[in-house]
């Protein structure tokens with residue numbers, strides 16, 4: 001690994017807090033302002049293995065998209081798709097109203113053969129522009145937190161959101177939008193088959209746990225999502241706004257590490 005990775009592998013909580021404050025101020029050379037809501041604002045991520053996939057031929061895509069949209073007899077028609085097909089169908093999806101205002105569908109970043117799957121809420125403005133999840137200051141903080149437990153989106157982490165398209169003005173996802181979009185997430189989880197899932201933010205935490213509690217009450221426990229250990233924690237964008245959650249978030253990442261280590 002390069003020099004930066006070498007440094008981050010030895011990061012302490014105090015160092016992380018200092019870095020967090022620095023990121024929050026936008027001190028990083030390539031940073032712009034922090035996102036006012038779910039945070040992803042900067043185009044500084046590397047596309048994942050799925051990022052450069054060609055979209056399949058138009059007729060096939062239209063057929064699959066129609067099948068997904070109609071869902072004849074309510075069956076889960078996304079369920080049998082391969083990773084490449086799933087991504088291709090999602091990139092052309094118009095199942096809900098969010099298709100109208102999006103610039104790009106934000107499908108994923110990272111390694112589809114990952115040990116850890118991070119699930120956020122929905123794309124922010126810069127994610128919508130770049131087509132990648134968790135970019136900008138919040139994305140940098142997520143990368144630091146991952147590095148603090150020796151994980152990286154380039155090698156061991158897969159990242160996506162509950163919603164693949166940006167809600168206008170970064171408003172909260174609506175229930176019918178979550179219902180329309182989560183077949184993609186379910187299939188992503190099946191295909192990636194991670195050892196641990198980390199839900200970040202309220203909507204991801206509530207969807208994955210099936211509970212409606214506030215995030216502060218959800219975090220700190222190990223749940224099971226379809227047999228996969230599940231931990232929930234604060235969204236990095238929220239952490240940038242409220243550094244008092246740093247300790248709890250740190251503890252949650254340590255919990256993820258212990259699960260991966262079999263502890």
Ligand code: SF4
Pocket residue numbers: 090093094095096097098099105163164165177180181
């Ligand atoms: S948010 Fe999900 S369901 Fe709605 S259009 Fe985008 S990909 Fe399709």
